[in-house]
Amino acid sequence: MPFREFLQRIIPTVNRRIEEAASSGEGIDPSLLPLLAKGKRMRAGLLLHVYAALTRTAAPTSKALDLACAVELAHAASLILDDMLDGDALRRGVPAHHLTRGEGRAVLDAVGILALPYALAAPYGAGYVAMLASTQQSMARGVAWEMLGGPRLPAAELYDAVITRKTGCLFSLAAAWGAMAAGEDDSIVAAFTSFGLAAGKAMQIADDIADLHALASGARNHRPGSEALLLRCASGEPGDDGARQALASMLESEIASAAARITDGAGRRVSSEDQEAFGQAVRDIVEIMLAEGVPDGGSPSREPSRNDKYRPAPHSS
Numbered sequence: 429m430p431f432r433e434f435l436q437r438i439i440p441t442v443n444r445r446i447e448e449a450a451s452s453g454e455g456i457d458p459s460l461l462p463l464l465a466k467g468k469r470m471r472a473g474l475l476l477h478v479y480a481a482l483t484r485t486a487a488p489t490s491k492a493l494d495l496a497c498a499v500e501l502a503h504a505a506s507l508i509l510d511d512m513l514d515g516d517a518l519r520r521g522v523p524a525h526h527l528t529r530g531e532g533r534a535v536l537d538a539v540g541i542l543a544l545p546y547a548l549a550a551p552y553g554a555g556y557v558a559m560l561a562s563t564q565q566s567m568a569r570g571v572a573w574e575m576l577g578g579p580r581l582p583a584a585e586l587y588d589a590v591i592t593r594k595t596g597c598l599f600s601l602a603a604a605w606g607a608m609a610a611g612e613d614d615s616i617v618a619a620f621t622s623f624g625l626a627a628g629k630a631m632q633i634a635d636d637i638a639d640l641h642a643l644a645s646g647a648r649n650h651r652p653g654s655e656a657l658l659l660r661c662a663s664g665e666p667g668d669d670g671a672r673q674a675l676a677s678m679l680e681s682e683i684a685s686a687a688a689r690i691t692d693g694a695g696r697r698v699s700s701e702d703q704e705a706f707g708q709a710v711r712d713i714v715e716i717m718l719a720e721g722v723p724d725g726g727s728p729s730r731e732p733s734r735n736d737k738y739r740p741a742p743h744s745s
Contacts, residue, residue, distance in 0.1 A: 431709035432716070434480070435473040438496075441488075442472045445497045449544055456540045464504055464541070470713055471503055471602045472496035474627065477709060478606030478620055481702050491552055492609040498545035498560065499602045505541040506567060508534050513575060556605070563601045570594030574657070583660040590657060591632040592625065599628025612697070619693025626686035627710045633658065633679045634717035640675075679714065686710045 429437075443465050450456050450464055475496045476488050488496070512534060529537065542564075549556040570593025573579075578586050603624025607617045636658045661678065687707035690698055698706070 431473065431477060431705075431712040434477055435469060435712075438473055438476050438488075439469050441493065442469050442476075442496055442500060445493050446500060449494075449497060449501070449548055450541075456544070457537065460537055460541070464501070467500060467504065468716065469500060470631070470716070471499045471598060474599060474624060474709070474713075475499060475602040475606040475609075478603050478706075479610050481698070481705070482607060482610035482612060482616075489609065492606070494548045495552070495556070495605040495609055496602070498548040499598060499605070501541060501545045501548070502560065502564060503598060505538045508538040508541070510571070513571065556608075559601060559604070563597045566593040566597040567595075570597075583657055587657040587661050588629070591629050591636075595632035595635075596625045596628035599631065600625035603627065616694050616697050619689060622689040622693060623686055623706065626682055626689055627713060630679060630682040630686060630710055631713050631717055633675075633682055634714040637675050637679065638718060683707070683710050683714060 446464050447461055450461055451458070473496075476492060479488055479492045480486065545560055546557060549560050570590050573586070574590045574594060578589060581589065600621050601624070604617050604621040607620040612620075640658065658675065658678075661674070687703065687710065690703050690706050695703065
């Protein structure tokens with residue numbers, strides 16, 4: 429099943445389980461449930477897509493679904509904090525959470541939400557909890573480097589270090605957990621860990637390209653983040669042909685890298701047809717980020733390539 433179609437199929441199931449998890453026990457403030465019910469669910473979709481491909485089953489187990497919801501809840505908490513740090517006024521078409529609740533309450537809400545993914549992962553063993561904790565530490569470090577400055581590295585290396593941590597690592601966790609829930613051995617899990625990392629980096633590059641064009645057009649005004657580093661890598665303005673080609677080349681390189689991780693690391697376990705499907709899933713993730721919100725309602729008609737003149741959309745992740 430194409431990833432876009434698969435994503436739409438799993439969203440209601442993921443949303444129901446998130447609502448159950450957020451409402452059980454002490455739970456969280458019920459007013460937060462509408463916030464948690466939103467999202468494209470790409471991280472959960474990737475986890476369940478990996479699980480489905482490896483097990484050849486249409487419906488996920490409770491374990492796979494819980495882990496998928498855990499990565500989404502970790503992402504949801506990070507968005508509240510990201511919007512505060514970036515000075516964003518909108519998230520998914522509505523006022524950012526800190527503007528409606530106040531910054532102090534928003535921080536407390538984010539902390540409360542952060543407990544939920546651990547509650548979902550804990551029943552499956554300490555290893556899952558440790559992986560989640562490590563991932564969240566990496567995410568925090570990536571954002572700190574983005575905002576406050578990181579190691580003294582060339583722009584391209586620093587950009588790669590930032591997006592690896594702030595975005596790539598959660599996609600990496602999702603793909604790894606999909607393989608682990610399917611009962612795969614360490615070598616296959618490692619291959620999908622690398623695949624997810626490259627997929628997440630490709631998504632962030634696409635999101636940053638979208639932000640660059642939104643900023644250039646005046647459609648968005650916020651504190652510059654990883655997109656500013658990306659522009660330094662391209663050495664030009666967003667609308668320049670040279671810069672566009674450089675950005676497109678970076679994006680295409682990461683997409684190709686994701687596909688290669690499956691071919692090289694899990695080729696003996698994953699059929700060539702499934703390898704192609706995983707590669708297309710990454711392209712679908714990228715196109716979703718680039719196409720959503722394009723002013724004329726259009727979307728890219730084919731997968732990105734080095735020579736494409738991307739028409740990115742306003743920020744939405």
